[in-house]
Amino acid sequence: MPDLAPPVLEYLYNLSFKDRSPAFFLLEKDGRLMNWGGNPEAYGFTDLKKGEHMEERILLLEGLFPPDDEQMSLSCVTMESGISADVHIFSGEQGYYWLLLLDATLKEAHLVALQQEANELRLFRDRHLKMMNQYLAKKNSEKVFHLTLQEPGDSKYLSVLFADIRGFTSYSEKISPVRVLKSLDEYMTAIVRPVLDEGGVADKIMGDAVMGVFGILPGVSPSVQSVKAGFRMIKNVRSLNKVRQREKQDTFDIGIGIASGKAVLGIIGSWDRRKTLSVIGRYVNLASELEKQARPNEILIDENTFRAADDFQADFSKATLSLQGTDMPGQVFSYEAAEDDG
Template sequence: MSDSDTVSEVGAMETAVQSAVSAHSIRVVLQSAVIEVSALSLSDLPDLDEEAQEDWSALSACAANIAPLLEQETEDTHELRNLAGALRGYAEMLSESVPSPNAALASAIERVLEGTAEPALSGTAGDAEAVQQIAQITGDPGFILAVDDREENRALLARYLTRSGHFVVTAPSGEEALEMLSNADVDVVLLDRMMPGMDGREVLRRIKAEPTLRATPVIMISGEQDMQGIIECIEAGADDYLFKPFNPVLLQARIKAGIERKQWHDREQLYRDQLERNERFIRATFGRYLSDDIVTEILERPEGLELGGDLREVTIMMSDIRGFTTMSEQLPPDRVVSMLNRYLGAMTDIILEYGGTIDEFLGDAILAVFGAPRRHDDDPDRAARCALAMQAAMEEINCANRKDGLPELAMGIALNTGNVIAGNIGSERRSKYGFVGHAMNVTSRIEDVAQRGEILIAESTRNALGAAYALGESRDVQAPGIDEVLVVHPLEHELP
C-alpha cells in the first residue's frame, strides 16, 4: 500500500486530524472543570438514584485524581488528553443517567462538557444529539478487551461498554493484554497507543503476527494526533483509530462494526473447519475403497466424476495367492478373513508407498496400476521395486501366520507395461475409476503362469525399466486368447 493510499484510508476513518492546542490551554480548561466538580459533594445532590450516585462518585473520584496532576507543568498533551477523556466520559454518563439535574449538578456537568468539547480535544456532536445517535446504534453484545495504563480510563471504558451490553475485561499493560488474548476469544481490542513498557504499536504488531489472533479487530485509541503515528498503526494492521477524548458515538459504531467483522470471520472459519472435517471424513471413508490418488482426483477436480477416460501408458501389476481357494475351504470363515486381511493390509501399504493405484481386490488377488491417475517418470521401476518389496514382506506375514496357527502363503506377481484407457467406467448411477485395454488381459495371462514366490515381467516392462535388475532365464508363454507369444522374465532383485 502506498503512503497516499494509507493517508486516504486514515482520512476515511477519522474525517480530519485536528490541530492540537497547547498543553497550557488544556490544563486551564481541565482545572476549571475539576474545580467546579470538586466543589460539590453527594450531600448536595439529594435526588440521585443508585446508578446516578455511582456515576457521580466516579466523576468526583476522577476529578480528585486529576487535580494534583494538573498542578504539574507538563507539556505532555497525550497525558492531558487522557485526563480530559476520562473526565468527559464520566460526565456524559452522569448526564445520561440524570436527565433533569439540579442547578449545581447541571452547572458542573456543563462545565466539564464545555471544557472538554474544544474541537482539538474531541470534535464531538452535542451531548443530546450524541445520546440520541448512540441509542440508534444497536448490535450484538461483544467480549471487549480494553488496554490502557491509566486506571480511570480502564474504569470508564468498562462502565460505559458494560452499560451498552458488552462484557468487558481490562488490562493495564501490553504484556497482560497479550496474556489475556492467549486465553480468551476476544471480539474487539481497544488499545491505547502510548503506554510505558510495551507500547500499543508493539502489542498491535504481535497480535497481527499471531495466526490465531490476526482476525481480532483492534481499535487504537490515543491522545496523540500525529499523522505518522496513525499511518504506522494502520500499516501494522489496526482496524480503526480514535482520538482521546473519544467520541462515544464513533466508539459505539466502531465497536459494533468490529464485532460484526469478528462474527463474520468466526462463521467463515467454522464453515472452513466443517469443510475440512467433511473432506477428512470423505478421504478416510472412501480411501478404504479407492486409492488416495483417485479420492484426491475426485475431490479436487469435479470433472473427475464425469464418465470417460484417456489413453495412458502404465505398468500393470497383478498378484495372487497360490492355492488360496483350497486353503479357504479348509478353514473357518473368520480365520480365512483374518489371514486375508493381514496379507492385503501389508500389500496395500507397500503398493501405496511406491505410488501405485489399487484398482481392486478380487478375493485374494490384487490389481494395481503405476502411472494413473498420477504419473511418474519412473513408474515401471516403481512397480518393479514394489513387487520385490511385496515378495520380501511375505516372510513377516508367514511368521505371524505360523504364530496364529494359519497356513503359510506364497504369491505370484506379474508386471506388464502398455497402453490402457484410464477413467470412470460404468453408468451415471454406478461407476468406478478403472482401466481397460489389451494390456490388462496380457497381464492377467502372465500372472496365471507365475509360480510361487515368482515375479514375472513382460518384455515391454523390461524395456521400460531405467535401473538395472537381475533377471532369471527368459521363457515364452502361449496364453489362451492371445495370438502372440509372450516373452517373460523372472525378476530377482535390483542390482547395486
C-alpha cells in the same frame, strides 16, 4: 415302520440318542403321568408319582393337553432344573401321549458358538470392508479423482500388476469364515500397501487377488514403480509368513504378473451408481495371464516392463511361456525369490 435288525437299532440309538440322556413319559390326555423311563433324573425328576400332573413339573406343558397336533417339537427348552432339552410330544395308542426329553446342552452350546462366530464374522467383514475402502478410496480417490480424466475414456501408458495369493481359495473352503477373513486381512495388507507406497492405485481387489495400476499419477516410470511394488510384496509376504509360522498358522505365497503399455483409462458408472476407475486393454489381459502362470514367489514381466525398468534388469532372466488369451506373447522375463530372500 421298517423291520430293523437289533444291531441296526442299537447303532441308530448310539448314533442319535445315547449321549443325550433320553427320558420318556407316558401321559394321559389331561397330562397325568402313567409311566416313565430312560433317565428322568438327568432333568431333575427324582420323585415321580403315577397320576400326578406333569404340567406342574414342566411349566411349558401348561395348557397343552390334550395337544391339538399329533406331534410337537420344541428345541432347546430350559427345564426347571436348568438343563436344556429338546422336547417332543407325540400321540400313542388308545389316546395316550408320549413326552420325550433329549439333552440339548451340547446342541445349545454349538448354536451359541455359531452365533458367536457369525458375530465375529460380521465384525471382521466390516473391518475388512473399512480397510478396502481406505485402500481404494481414501488414499487413492484424493489423488485419482482430482485428475482430469474424461469419463468416456483416455489412453495412457500404464503398468498393470496382478498379484494372487496361491492356494488361498482351497484354504477358504476348509476353514471357518472368521479365520479366513483374519488371514485375508493380513495378506491383503501386505500386498496392497506396496502398491500405494509406490504411487500406484489398487484398482480392484478380487477375493484373494489384487490389481494395481501404475502411471495414473505423475512421477517415476510406471514400470519401475510396478517392479519395486512386486519386490516389496514378496518381501512383506515372506515377513508375514515367518510371524504366522511362529504362531503355527497356515502360510501362503504369491504370484505376480506385470505388463506395460497403452491402456484405456476412465471413470465409469451410471448417474445413480458410484463411479469407479476402470482400466481396459491388451496389457491388462497380458498382466493377468502372466500372474496366472507365475509360480509361488515369482514375478513375470513383459518385454516393455523389462526395457523400462533398466535398474532391475539384472534381477530378471528370460522365461519361456505359452501365453493363452493374448495376441502379444513377446518376450517374458522372470524374477524368482530365493529361499533366503526377504
